[in-house]
Amino acid sequence: MKKIFKLIDEKKHEDRVLEAVKHEIRKYVKREKKKKLEDAQSTYWDFDCKIGVTPDTAKVVAYDALIKELDAVKATGATECYVEIVAKVVQKPTNEIDHEEISAE
Numbered sequence: 001m002k003k004i005f006k007l008i009d010e011k012k013h014e015d016r017v018l019e020a021v022k023h024e025i026r027k028y029v030k031r032e033k034k035k036k037l038e039d040a041q042s043t044y045w046d047f048d049c050k051i052g053v054t055p056d057t058a059k060v061v062a063y064d065a066l067i068k069e070l071d072a073v074k075a076t077g078a079t080e081c082y083v084e085i086v087a088k089v090v091q092k093p094t095n096e097i098d099h100e101e102i103s104a105e
Contacts, residue, residue, distance in 0.1 A: 050084040
């Protein structure tokens with residue numbers, strides 16, 4: 001998803017507009033996570049995210065920090081915000097448990 005969100009609407013309170021943007025972002029991520037994976041045992045969905053006032057000034061952030069960065073952009077007084085979220089398949093980390101230690105006990 002690559003989209004420029006308007007953060008100000010004359011008919012709505014600014015906080016409600018911001019909450020609607022957050023809701024749309026979360027809804028998109030939830031929809032992407034529901035997509036079927038080839039190997040669900042060893043892979044999962046991860047997201048590459050960018051956020052900024054314009055596409056040129058957007059900076060890369062982790063998905064966990066995306067909502068906080070959206071609040072920071074709004075705090076600067078911006079009227080628009082560019083958000084880019086790209087889903088990707090990532091290998092799950094393997095548990096490096098030493099089986100010899102378990103069997104020795």
